[in-house]
Amino acid sequence: MEHATWTVRILLFGVCFAILYKIFFAKRxxxxxLRRLPGLExxxxxxxxxxxxxxxxxxxxxxxxxxxxxxxxxxxxTRVVRLAAGYGIRTIVPIFRPEIYPVVEEYVxxxxxxxxxxxxxxxxxxxxYSDNQSTWGSAVAGTMIREHTGAHFFFGAYGFESxxxxxxxxxxxxxxxxxxxxxxxxxxxLVTCDYxxxxxxxxxxxxxxxxxxxxxxxxxxxxxxKIVIFILLVTGVIFATLGLDWFVRLLSL
Amino acid sequence: MRKSASKKRLIVEVIGVWIAAICTLAIxxxxxxxxxxxxxxxxxxxxxxVGYTVxxxxxxxxxxxxxxxxxxxxxxxxxFGWLWIFALFAGLLWYFQYSKRYHWxxxxxxxxTIGAGAGMTFKGVFVVMMPQITSSFKPLNSFxxxxxxxxxxxxxxxxxxxxxxxxxxxxxxxxxxRILLMISFGAFFGNTVMTRFAVFIDRIQxxxxxxxxxxxx
Numbered sequence: 001m002e003h004a005t006w007t008v009r010i011l012l013f014g015v016c017f018a019i020l021y022k023i024f025f026a027k028r029x030x031x032x033x034l035r036r037l038p039g040l041e042x043x044x045x046x047x048x049x050x051x052x053x054x055x056x057x058x059x060x061x062x063x064x065x066x067x068x069x070x071x072x073x074x075x076x077x078t079r080v081v082r083l084a085a086g087y088g089i090r091t092i093v094p095i096f097r098p099e100i101y102p103v104v105e106e107y108v109x110x111x112x113x114x115x116x117x118x119x120x121x122x123x124x125x126x127x128x129y130s131d132n133q134s135t136w137g138s139a140v141a142g143t144m145i146r147e148h149t150g151a152h153f154f155f156g157a158y159g160f161e162s163x164x165x166x167x168x169x170x171x172x173x174x175x176x177x178x179x180x181x182x183x184x185x186x187x188x189x190l191v192t193c194d195y196x197x198x199x200x201x202x203x204x205x206x207x208x209x210x211x212x213x214x215x216x217x218x219x220x221x222x223x224x225x226k227i228v229i230f231i232l233l234v235t236g237v238i239f240a241t242l243g244l245d246w247f248v249r250l251l252s253l
Numbered sequence: 254m255r256k257s258a259s260k261k262r263l264i265v266e267v268i269g270v271w272i273a274a275i276c277t278l279a280i281x282x283x284x285x286x287x288x289x290x291x292x293x294x295x296x297x298x299x300x301x302x303v304g305y306t307v308x309x310x311x312x313x314x315x316x317x318x319x320x321x322x323x324x325x326x327x328x329x330x331x332x333f334g335w336l337w338i339f340a341l342f343a344g345l346l347w348y349f350q351y352s353k354r355y356h357w358x359x360x361x362x363x364x365x366t367i368g369a370g371a372g373m374t375f376k377g378v379f380v381v382m383m384p385q386i387t388s389s390f391k392p393l394n395s396f397x398x399x400x401x402x403x404x405x406x407x408x409x410x411x412x413x414x415x416x417x418x419x420x421x422x423x424x425x426x427x428x429x430x431r432i433l434l435m436i437s438f439g440a441f442f443g444n445t446v447m448t449r450f451a452v453f454i455d456r457i458q459x460x461x462x463x464x465x466x467x468x469x470x
Contacts, residue, residue: 008383035414066370102350103363132302138280138295145287163449187442190435198434204414220415229386230409236390237402248387 007250015228019221026213032220034208039177039195043076043153043209046175046194047083050150056090056125058149060140060165061104062156062180063096063133069181070100072206072215073155076179077104078111079209080153085115092147094140095128137161141168154178154193155202158185166192179205274464277456404433 026032050057059077064070081091093108095101105126112121129139141164144152152169154162154176162178162185169176170192178189179197189196197205203222207215232251239247279294319337326334343365349358389405391398410423411430418424461467 012379033415033417035417066367067374099366102347102359103367105350130299130302131306135298135302138283139299141283142287142292142295160445160449184441184445187438187445190438191442200412200414223413223415226409226413230406232386233389233402233406233409236387237393240390240392241394243392248390251383251387 005250005252008252011228011251015221015225018224019218022221022224023214023217026217026220032213032216034204034216034219037197037201037205037208039179039197039201040205040208042175042177042195043080044083046151046153046177047080047087047089049175050084051087051089053148053150054089055148055150056092057084057151057153058092058094058140058144058147058169059153060094060155061100062154062158062182063136064157065097065100066103067157069155069157069202072203073179074104074107075206075210075212075215076153076155078107078114081108081111082115085112085117085120088117088120089150090120090122090125092143092149093126094136094143095126096131096133096136098128098131101126101128133159133161134164137164140165144168144172144174149174152176152193154180154189156180158182158189160185163188163192169193270463274460277460281456404430407433 022032047057057080059080061070061073061077064073077091077093084091091108093104095104105123108126109118109121112118127139127143130136140161143149144165145168149169149172152166152174154166155178158180159182162180162182166176166178166189176193177195177197178193179202180186180189181199181202183199186196186198200222203215204219207219236247236251239245276294276298279290280298282288283291319340322331322334323337324334325331326337343362346358346362349355352358389402391401393399393402407426407430409430411427411434413427418427458468
């Protein structure tokens with residue numbers, strides 16, 4: 001088992017402290033700045049497009065289980081379902097992991113309530129298809145065609161099935177927004193979706209759209225962590241160029 | 254006797270090839286348009302996958318990690334193996350999702366699972382990230398190292414979300430980061446498309462060689 005050195009522990013606690021400090025800062029009602037991402041305006045536009053068509057929305061939270069990408073996706077899902085419910089539009093959520101199903105159901109039920117249309121909530125719109133990627137991809141593609149979905153959201157973690165589902169949506173001419181931290185799948189979303197959020201933009205998007213102080217504070221706190229990493233990288237490169245390796249040893253696990 | 258056994262095996266093989274070929278054609282038919290043939294096989298595929306998962310969960314997880322140690326505990330082979338019975342009660346709490354009155358019980362186990370997931374993710378990120386940072390400390394003694402360091406710093410600056418890039422050069426660095434990301438995505442794309450073509454060619458070879466017997470087996 002790997003254990004961290006004292007330097008790494010200090011760094012870790014420093015970054016955690018920065019995140020917690022910013023969360024408390026945001027919870028006290030202080031304003032935190034988050035830069036607007038281009039794909040975010042499109043969320044409202046996509047819901048509007050589905051409303052014009054009178055078609056349901058398909059929102060996929062990806063293949064993840066109880067991880068960061070899934071929870072970031074669930075925040076955006078809440079916003080989309082709430083907005084769509086206000087216009088009387090259903091949201092279909094295909095599920096890949098069975099264990100996440102009850103959590104998604106809770107989120108969606110609450111979101112319909114927040115949108116003022118709890119009557120619109122239909123448990124059959126949250127659909128567990130399979131935890132096999134090919135099968136799940138085929139089922140999602142089939143659902144897009146059979147349900148005539150008016151907008152597609154692909155948030156969370158994805159594997160090779162990303163192109164299968166996003167290309168089907170593209171062929172149907174449906175507006176599509178993707179946000180994933182699965183780096184190998186980003187190119188496929190870039191070529192098939194109208195808007196794609198890259199990597200960590202997924203987390204920033206969830207903080208921005210949900211306006212949750214915990215998420216916002218967390219993103220701003222992580223930025224402090226990134227500055228620390230930036231400084232470490234510059235310092236490490238200088239030491240490596242000078243042929244000194246003690247800095248690497250200092251930060252090794 | 255041996256001749257009849259090999260004949261039976263051959264018949265089973267031929268039936269297997271025909272089923273695989275029909276399945277392949279059914280799924281490929283989606284490329285033309287969504288049709289009942291595709292829909293039928295999509296649902297067969299779904300049913301098979303779920304059945305397979307249930308069986309696999311029992312044989313790979315529940316039986317070796319829960320059932321066998323618990324039975325060994327009850328038989329006195331292992332001293333505290335019987336304690337695994339409590340895992341059953343914890344697992345059953347999930348099913349209170351279907352009870353309006355005792356719905357809150359399921360939240361206990363859901364909360365526990367989310368907490369465990371968050372803890373493991375935190376540890377995972379930390380263990381993965383630190384070696385990546387230290388291995389990025391490259392001496393600036395070659396073009397590839399300089400390019401690597403410039404790329405990593407530019408891309409990192411692109412992912413700062415809480416800063417207003419008022420200072421023009423920093424904004425340019427961030428924009429350069431985005432361009433460099435797009436170049437790497439282009440490389441990923443080309444690489445993955447080639448892999449997908451390899452999979453497609455494998456299927457076509459199967460249809461031609463093993464099913465239609467064109468081009469030799």
